[in-house]
Amino acid sequence: MTPTVQEAAPKPATDTAPTAPRARPVRKRRHRPRLWRGAVLGLGGAYFLIPLIASFVFTVHTPGQGISFTAYTELLAADGFTESLLLSLGLAAATIVLALLLAVPALVAVRLGAPRLRPVVEVMCMLPLVVPPIALVTGISTVLRWGPDHLSRTPLYQTFLAVQNEDFPVVLVLAYTVMALPFVYRSLEAGLRAVDVPTLVEAARNCGASWPYVMVRVILPNLRASLAGAAFLTLALVLGEFTIASLLGFQPFAVWIVSISGAHARMSVAVSLLSLVITWLLLLTLSRAGTAPTSTPGAPRSSRKES
Numbered sequence: 001m002t003p004t005v006q007e008a009a010p011k012p013a014t015d016t017a018p019t020a021p022r023a024r025p026v027r028k029r030r031h032r033p034r035l036w037r038g039a040v041l042g043l044g045g046a047y048f049l050i051p052l053i054a055s056f057v058f059t060v061h062t063p064g065q066g067i068s069f070t071a072y073t074e075l076l077a078a079d080g081f082t083e084s085l086l087l088s089l090g091l092a093a094a095t096i097v098l099a100l101l102l103a104v105p106a107l108v109a110v111r112l113g114a115p116r117l118r119p120v121v122e123v124m125c126m127l128p129l130v131v132p133p134i135a136l137v138t139g140i141s142t143v144l145r146w147g148p149d150h151l152s153r154t155p156l157y158q159t160f161l162a163v164q165n166e167d168f169p170v171v172l173v174l175a176y177t178v179m180a181l182p183f184v185y186r187s188l189e190a191g192l193r194a195v196d197v198p199t200l201v202e203a204a205r206n207c208g209a210s211w212p213y214v215m216v217r218v219i220l221p222n223l224r225a226s227l228a229g230a231a232f233l234t235l236a237l238v239l240g241e242f243t244i245a246s247l248l249g250f251q252p253f254a255v256w257i258v259s260i261s262g263a264h265a266r267m268s269v270a271v272s273l274l275s276l277v278i279t280w281l282l283l284l285t286l287s288r289a290g291t292a293p294t295s296t297p298g299a300p301r302s303s304r305k306e307s
Contacts, residue, residue, distance in 0.1 A: 071270040084256035092238040125185035183233035191226025
C-alpha cells in the first residue's frame with residue numbers, strides 16, 4: 001500500500017498589498033503671542049523718539065505764549081548756518097572720495113597679488129581706533145606749528161598755508177580720512193570676501209580689458225553695497241565730528257551748533273533736530289544707492305511683451 005499524500009488545502013486569497021501606515025495625527029502648533037518682540041521694538045522706539053519729541057516741543061512751545069515756530073524760521077537766516085552746513089557736506093564728500101581712493105585699490109591689490117600682507121594692512125587701517133582723537137589733533141597741531149617755522153624758505157611753506165585755508169580746510173579732510181579708515185576697511189573687506197575677485201579679474205583680462213576698465217566696470221559694480229556702506233559711515237562720522245575741528249580752530253556744522261548754544265538755546269536745539277533730519281535723508285539716499293540693482297554691460301534688456 002502506498003501512503004497517501006495529503007495535499008494542503010489552498011489558503012483563501014487575501015489582499016497581498018502592504019497596508020499603508022496610519023498617519024499620525026498632526027498636532028496643531030499654537031502660535032505663541034509674540035508680545036515680547038513688540039515690547040522690545042516699542043522700548044527701542046521710545047528710547048529714540050521720546051528725546052526727539054521732547055526737543056521738538058521745547059523748540060516750538062513757549063510758556064505763556066503758546067506754540068511758535070520762530071526758532072525754525074530764524075534758523076535759515078542765522079549767521080553762519082548755510083556756510084557751516086555746506087562746509088561739512090563738502091568735507092564729507094572729499095573725505096569719502098579720498099578714503100575710497102586709498103582703500104579700494106590697496107585692498108584689491110592685496111587680495112590679488114599679496115594675500116599674506118592682509119594682516120599688515122588690517123592693522124594699519126585699524127590703528128585709528130586705538131589712537132584717541134585728542135592725541136591725533138595734538139600731533140596735527142604740532143606739525144602745523146613746526147612747518148612754517150622750519151620751512152619758511154621752501155616751496156612747502158605755501159602748502160602748509162593752503163591746507164589750513166578756512167574756506168576749505170584740507171587738513172580736516174586728511175584727519176577725517178584717517179579716522180574713517182577702520183570703517184571703510186571693514187565695509188570693503190566684507191564685500192571683497194563675498195566676491196571672487198581673482199576669477200573676475202582673470203576673466204576680464206583674458207577678454208582684453210585694461211586695468212582701469214576692470215576696476216570701474218567689473219570690480220566696483222560688485223562692491224556697490226560695500227561702497228555705499230563705507231560712504232554711509234564716513235558721512236555720519238564727518239557730520240558729527242567736533243573735537244578735531246574745534247581744537248584746530250575751524251567751524252564746520254557741529255562746531256557751529258555748539259557755538260550758538262549759549263546765546264540761542266531754542267535755535268541750537270532746532271538746528272540739532274534739523275541736522276538729524278538732514279543726516280538721515282543723506283544716509284537713506286546712500287543706502288538706497290547701495291541696494292539699487294545695476295545693469296551689467298552686455299546684459300540682455302528686458303524683452304517687450306508680444307501683442
